[in-house]
């Protein structure tokens with residue numbers, strides 16, 4: 680099949696890659712470009728494991744055609760840590776015991792980042808809503824919610840789920 684040239688920015692790096700028109704963003708990021716922090720779970724839009732940020736918005740990369748990313752800025756989990764330091768959301772997940780097998784973690788953290796970038800002091804309900812599309816089979820969600828809540832200014836709320 681004839682390939683088309685895709686130009687996008689991934690984690691602050693300009694990338695050009697030839698892709699098939701039917702290729703998903705997930706396939707291109709993982710298989711072509713090696714961003715293996717983008718996880719493949721259900722491949723049908725249900726689990727959120729493949730979540731990346733496109734121009735700051737969370738998208739399910741398994742359901743997004745790679746060519747839809749033309750000209751956009753993509754953030755994967757590999758783009759968060761900087762200078763050898765975990766991003767504060769990553770650190771909060773570690774500190775609050777919100778990572779077990781880790782399979783859901785990249786998507787969960789990127790969904791949380793999109794929320795907090797846009798709304799630094801979300802309510803418990805807004806946090807739950809923002810993470811509702813990200814499934815976790817391990818943690819029971821309470822520690823994940825606790826981690827995100829801990830990033831609010833002067834908040835010690837710990838919602839259950």
Ligand code: FES
Pocket residue numbers: 718719720721722723724725726727728729730739740741742
């Ligand atoms: S792998 Fe994309 S939503 Fe599950």
Ligand code: FES
Pocket residue numbers: 777778779780781782783784814815816817818
């Ligand atoms: S930590 Fe295992 S699926 Fe969430």
